[in-house]
Amino acid sequence: MPSRSNDAPIEKKESREMPKLKSRSGAKKRFRLTGSGKVRMSGAAKRHGMSKRPQKMKRKARGTRIMDASDAKIVKRHFLPYA
Numbered sequence: 001m002p003s004r005s006n007d008a009p010i011e012k013k014e015s016r017e018m019p020k021l022k023s024r025s026g027a028k029k030r031f032r033l034t035g036s037g038k039v040r041m042s043g044a045a046k047r048h049g050m051s052k053r054p055q056k057m058k059r060k061a062r063g064t065r066i067m068d069a070s071d072a073k074i075v076k077r078h079f080l081p082y083a
Helices: 025-030 055-060 069-079
Strands: 031-033 039-042 064-066
Touching: 025 031, 025 069, 031 069, 039 069
Parallel strands: none
Antiparallel strands: 031 039, 039 064
16 A cells, blocks of 8 residues: 655645525515515415405505515514525
8 A cells, every 4th residue: 555645634624604594485485575675575364255355455455565674674584594
């Protein structure tokens, strides 16, 4: 077996970076970010029982809305860390 006296010692590279965080898959389906960084979400209470609701409420429930800043901070920090 040949000697390894000429070769440099093999050093193991240690990464000091934190591991990447995973995004919550449920949050990816429910929230999107606007161009300015606000969190856009769909309105609640639209799944069933809409015949009982007033027409004005049904109209307002359409489309998306901007999430409140205090809740958006939680979503951005914990659920969508790289969004």
